[in-house]
Amino acid sequence: MESWKFMLFELDIIDVICDDLEQQGYLIINRKTERRHEGIDIIAKKDSADSKEFFYIEVVGGTSSDPTSKKYGEPFDSSQCKIHVAEQLYKCMKHLSGPKIKEAYYKIGIAFEDNEYYRKHVEEIKQALNDLSIDVLFVKQDKEIKYLT
Known part of the structure; x- marks a missing residue:
């Protein structure tokens, strides 16, 4: 059986998180719905x-969702996961530095498929993520969401 059937694509994770946020009383203002997408x-x-509370979340799946990619259906290796964590952290810094509505509270988060490599690289910068109040969500293959604590 192909390995990608046991991994979550980025859009799968977005669906899981949006469903969970709606159950928590959030209104989804924007969500990525296609593979190629600019923005949050x-x-x-x-x-x-x-x-008013806004929650910005950047997401990475466990494999490439691009059928033309060499990594399509293959899990990302440790180096790729480390790069993804770094890229997501950069996006968080941009959101934290961007314009805001005065009366609003902003939460920033990053989400990954729950695997050993993402967990390892996030754990290495856990204190800084906590200091910056960046939420980290790990989505398991059974679609359960675990927050980094």
Whole structure:
């Protein structure tokens, strides 16, 4: 059986996270719906009586979803996962540095398929992620979401 059938593509992870956020009372303002896409993968908003909260999440799957890619259907190796973590961290820094609505609260997150390589590289920078209040979501193949604690 092909290995990709046991890995989550980026869009699979986006679907899982958006479903979970909607159950938590968020409204999905923007979500990536196709492989090629510029911009933030997920933007969710939650209004309460005293504030507006925006949650920006960048997502990486466990394999390439591009059928023309050499990595299509093959798991990313440790070096590729490390690069993905670095790229997602850069995107988070851009979001943290960008313009904001004064009365709103912003959460920033990164999400990965839950595998040993992503966990290893995230664990190495866990303290900095905590200091910057960047949420890390790991999505398991059974679609359960685990937050880095």
